[in-house]
Amino acid sequence: MALAEADQPLYEIKANLFKGLAHPVRIRILELLSAAPEVSVAEMLTDMGLEASHLSQHLSVLRRHRLVTSERRGSHVYYRWVSVHGAELLAAARLLLGDLLQSSAEQLQQAATLPPMGTSDVSTVAGGR
Amino acid sequence: MALAEADQPLYEIKANLFKGLAHPVRIRILELLSAAPEVSVAEMLTDMGLEASHLSQHLSVLRRHRLVTSERRGSHVYYRWVSVHGAELLAAARLLLGDLLQSSAEQLQQAATLPPMGTSDVSTVAGGR
């Protein structure tokens, strides 16, 4: 695992990191972990209203991607971010999304103002999809 | 698109953002875009040694996720990050990975020092795959 990873270029490792983040439930988990030193599985279940095995599958993905660390104390298991920079990453994403959502709202506004068939320029969202 | 997105919780939007980042080629593209104001497709092709249609498929994903914006000038198309915070996000990921890779290296070192069957603790990578 860590051995195989030593041979990978950084962009592959980075992409792999983002794969671990690429699911709504996992984002919710990590947001909880960003707001507290550690969180128990039971707390997550209550907070998120998921079925235990569904949550556990996602926690397993996070463990596999080495984004979280787990610790069993009695019959309870606690999770935490594996790095202090985890919450920073989510915050950086929030900033980027702030821009995206803002420009998206601006475009919606423009679309409401414009005549039916607008500009021919390729740029931005218009080109997408 | 943007209409549908307005109804989504932020964690879903965030996860979708990370989906757009979850491929090595797309990371490489975005790293190039982080290092220059804009980059043409031709430059990317040269830099990355990909086939044109392969690159284009990935650029299409980035456009669909609204992470990049494109502009055609003559027969050349130029791409840029759609937000100044894009590069920051990649930098934040680099910090997180720095921690992960460091703790990974430390574990490799410990593994080399430890006897065959080590601790029973669930924590960290040992619990992962």
Place this chain on the structure above:
DNA sequence: TGACGATTTGACGAACTCATCATATCAATA
């Protein structure tokens, strides 16, 4: 207008991820 360079899109099989249910495992306790 046809040819050509640059880029995008379409299509399809393979691989991977996700959702969900059943089962197994772990720890505590009577």
Place this chain on the structure above:
DNA sequence: TATTGATATGATGAGTTCGTCAAATCGTCA
């Protein structure tokens, strides 16, 4: 030791992404 609460794992079908090749589109120029 069996039971129970807490959590993890296994299995499987559906959905999505990826890799790759073929074809289409766009802009320029003779």
